[in-house]
Amino acid sequence: MTGERATVIVCANSSDRFPQLVSAVESVLGQTRPPAEILVVIDHNPELRGRVARRFPELAVLENIGPPGLSGARNTGTAAATGGIVVYLDDDAVADPGWLESLTGHFSRPEVLGVSGYAEPRWAAGRPRWWPDEFDWVVGCSYRGLPESVGEVRNLMGCTMALRRHVVEAAGGFDTALGRTGTGAAGCEETELCIRASERFPHGVFLHDPGARVRHLVPATRGTLSYFRSRCLAEGVSKRLVTRRTGVGTGLSTEVAYVRRTLPAGIVRNLVQAWRGEPAGLARAATIALGLGATAVGYLTAGVPVSRTPAAGPAPTADAVPPVLPLVVDLADPPRPLPDAPAQGPYARAWCLILEDGTPVEEHDIALDGTETTTADVLARIGAPALGPGLDSPPASASASARGRDDTTVVVATRARPARLAECLDSIAAGTVLPRTVIVVDNARPDDLTEKLVAGYRMEGVTVEYVREDRPGLAHAHNAALRCVGTELVVFTDDDVWVHERWLENITDVFDTDPETVCATGMIAPRELDTLAQQWVEAQGVYSKGLRPLVFDNAEHRADNPMYPYAAGTFGSGANMAFRTAHLRSIGGFDGALGTGTVTKGGDDLAAFYDVIRHGGRLTYVPSAIVLHPHHRDYAALRRQVYGYGAGLGAHLMRCVLDEPRAVVTMVRNHRAAVARLSTILHPPPARGLPAYPRDLSRAQRSGLATGPVRYLISRYRTRGDVRERIAA
Structure with missing residues (x-):
């Protein structure tokens, strides 16, 4: 020895x-x-x-x-x-x-x-x-x-x-x-x-x-x-x-x-x-x-x-660029301290979304020199005034004066991420508007930690319910919640996001102001931009749909896109969407053959948006309904994600062809425009200060897109009998 x-x-x-x-x-x-x-x-x-x-x-x-x-x-x-x-x-x-x-x-x-x-x-x-x-x-x-x-x-x-x-x-x-x-x-x-x-x-x-x-x-x-x-x-x-x-x-x-x-x-x-x-x-x-x-x-x-x-040295994909500080700043709010810099080093720049009374008005990429300590210092770099009270003023409590919407249920599907789920629920509880009910769906759970968290979670004036869905798949989880919804409106978000304090207020107000709207989507902003992988995602514009409200339907509000409405990615994302409950049930809920957790890896939100338009409904994009999303930090996870995006899109398009054969005519007639649009997605233009978007990621997304149709056929066969199930209240 x-x-x-x-x-x-x-x-x-x-x-x-x-x-x-x-x-x-x-x-x-x-x-x-x-x-x-x-x-x-x-x-x-x-x-x-x-x-x-x-x-x-x-x-x-x-x-x-x-x-x-x-x-x-x-x-x-x-x-x-x-x-x-x-x-x-x-x-x-x-x-x-x-x-x-x-x-x-x-x-x-x-x-x-x-x-x-x-x-x-x-x-x-x-x-x-x-x-x-x-x-x-x-x-x-x-x-x-x-x-x-x-x-x-x-x-x-x-x-x-x-x-x-x-x-x-x-x-x-x-x-x-x-x-x-x-x-x-x-x-x-x-x-x-x-x-x-x-x-x-x-x-x-x-x-x-x-x-x-x-x-x-x-x-x-x-x-x-x-x-x-x-x-x-x-x-x-x-x-x-x-x-x-x-x-x-x-x-x-x-x-x-x-x-x-x-x-x-x-x-x-x-x-x-x-x-x-x-x-x-x-x-x-x-x-x-x-x-x-x-x-x-x-x-x-x-x-x-x-x-x-x-x-x-460190991993090139993690630390090849300095971290960027993402900020969502309302000019009416008091200045607040900036967060500490991450382990990678000090922030060199800030991505800043400027709001006026909750409405996005500008985006800015701001260089930092390390002397900034509050959001007011960052705004001063672009000459924007801080309209709120001073830093020493006590912060207003959104939840203390929050009003309830008895006609609204919020659904959060989750799987084995209780810590992230707790943060998401806390952000909902801090909103200016609170729902009547929050339903947490525990999807294909590996343990009982989520159930214990929900059992002990309290949100003042809100009923927090636990629903268990053993079939893996985000669409199955959302359908399980939909069966339990007893309100006029239902809003969906992911377990890993922070919602802005006015998120629920703004995404539900559109249903009050426009009776024709049956579906609404909102803005997804970055929660952190510490690594190169996260900055690539944001630069590619995967989640961004712009700062201006958009309306889509089959009448006068048709997008200027020859692939409309099949290219449903322009409508929004499943991490931030709301529906009139009766309409969502009338179109059969979510397609159980699609979604994260199934062989198709995604596409359930695209299919739901497409179904809304196809069945004569109106979809409105509400940029003031903001959630903050944590993009994947490392390259391997990002590669899996873009492959899944491609597979989900390919599966969604195959579903369009099966459910509406004339979609083939539209796709063939406009194949050049479709190829040009796809090329833009797969090969985004270089972003300032970032290395070129890797061809490997483009290949991964292209590979996923190619396998998507077969994946959907396999998944549709496996879920036959409930692919187009009509959800009963």
């Missing part, structure tokens, strides 16, 4: 995983060979850091001082470690009592650079019968193909691994352009580090010891085919990044053997099992082929910008 001190580092970023983090730390405290120290690194989550420090006052609880993500957190822990051996354990893994002793025992051999252990999957909902052992790496666990006894490997597995600290430091630490973040699933940071370490120490070896065991939790949300496919795609992208840094020969040496031997053997073995009477064997064989294909697609289509010196 080596006499070197061992530091165990546990990284965490999610408050929702606090119980798993406690179990992981307690398993380290219970080792037969206790570590010299335990460091818990919290990834940019002050609330979680305080909670962990109170639970384990005897331990060092650190804040990640690097870029957000697992790699930055590990680098922070490594820099603070005093042990000669650094041992990394995932926050959702529980180590066996002899785990640390088994890992560190191999360092008595001087040539050993690092050792990884065996991660056994602990399936929260039971192991899916179609899931092949060869792909347990998808959920961060050991897989068939690894050595079955102590043996050499090219790289370690991050869930459970130990390295000499000087090896990590000499290799330059973990590459923060790789590794998981709070919203992204990209990986391979351990692989890339081990390859760099092997180049630095050519006579060193990495070992895999199956006797050093941990049990790794696999939530029910990860035991789905959609997660399996998306994780394989992300792995392919990550492998492409690694090979760009290390070369194809080194970066894919282990993978080539895995593809040539392990996967074919797995297909044959499972086909034999199917032939012997186990039907799931055929499903596992097909899943192996799907996983290989998805990983290959991710590898071949990856086009993420990368750094030539990956270990020297």
Whole structure:
């Protein structure tokens, strides 16, 4: 056994995983060979850091001082470690009592650079019968193909691994352009580090010891085919990044053997099992082929910008541009302090939406010099007067004087995001107008945290109801709520938005002023613009529909678009929409074959807007009805999103053709205008101060668009019987 001190580092970023983090730390405290120290690194989550420090006052609880993500957190822990051996354990893994002793025992051999252990999957909902052992790496666990006894490997597995600290430091630490973040699933940071370490120490070896065991939790949300496919795609992208840094020969040496031997053997073995009477064997064989294909697609289509010196700096897609401060400022409001700058650095610019008495009048891109402390300072840069009282004046409480609308219900669909949901509900409660009822729909829930939150949530003068919908899909969730609505108006928003205080007031007023309006949509403004990915989204104009009210119908208010009304994206977005309840029911509610959570990945809001126009209704865009939306922070999540946008649009267009065959004539007659419009969407013009919009994102959206029609046919078949269900009150 080596006499070197061992530091165990546990990284965490999610408050929702606090119980798993406690179990992981307690398993380290219970080792037969206790570590010299335990460091818990919290990834940019002050609330979680305080909670962990109170639970384990005897331990060092650190804040990640690097870029957000697992790699930055590990680098922070490594820099603070005093042990000669650094041992990394995932926050959702529980180590066996002899785990640390088994890992560190191999360092008595001087040539050993690092050792990884065996991660056994602990399936929260039971192991899916179609899931092949060869792909347990998808959920961060050991897989068939690894050595079955102590043996050499090219790289370690991050869930459970130990390295000499000087090896990590000499290799330059973990590459923060790789590794998981709070919203992204990209990986391979351990692989890339081990390859760099092997180049630095050519006579060193990495070992895999199956006797050093941990049990790794696999939530029910990860035991789905959609997660399996998306994780394989992300792995392919990550492998492409690694090979760009290390070369194809080194970066894919282990993978080539895995593809040539392990996967074919797995297909044959499972086909034999199917032939012997186990039907799931055929499903596992097909899943192996799907996983290989998805990983290959991710590898071949990856086009993420990368750094030539990956270990020297942060991820180029996260920090290539300074953060931008988004502000929505009403000239009638008192000045308010500006928020603190994010971890990426000080704000260089501000995106400012100027309101006059709640109505948007101007957008400004404002350069900042760091001396600004309040919104009045920002407005002074453009010469706009601050009309409200001074900063020392007590702020007006919107909710204290809020009036109720007994004819309105607000619906918020959610899935496993109780913290975000609570923020959304708080913003609704702070509005100048309050609904009679708020319905929270818990869609395909993995746990009961949302139900507990709603049961204990109180909104003065408002009934907050909980509805459970087990069928995954946003359209199913909205239809489940629609069955429970007892008011004239129903308003929908997403669980991850903050609504402006006058949001509900403004989106419902249009129904009072225009009796012909049966559907209204509102403005979606950015909640944060810290990263390049978020700034690309805003520059592309995905959510922006302008500052002026717009009216659409089949009479005198037809948009100047030859694809009208099929190009329903110009009408608004599902994160901010309202309907006359009776009209929405009369058109059949939302199409259950569409929406996030289904194979089509979206399009349910587009279909609803199209149905409104098609059935003779009027839709009004109300820019003063503002919600603030958190765009995806990292590139991997953005890529998945734009693929989903393309798939949802393609699915919606296929639905138009099936429900209204003459749509084909319109599309063919105006194909040139449609292609020109599509080209503008896929290749937006360069935005000031930003790198060019990546062709990789354009390809992803184009690929999603191409698969959308087939996806809709599959989804429509699966949901036959309720695709056009008529919603009964």
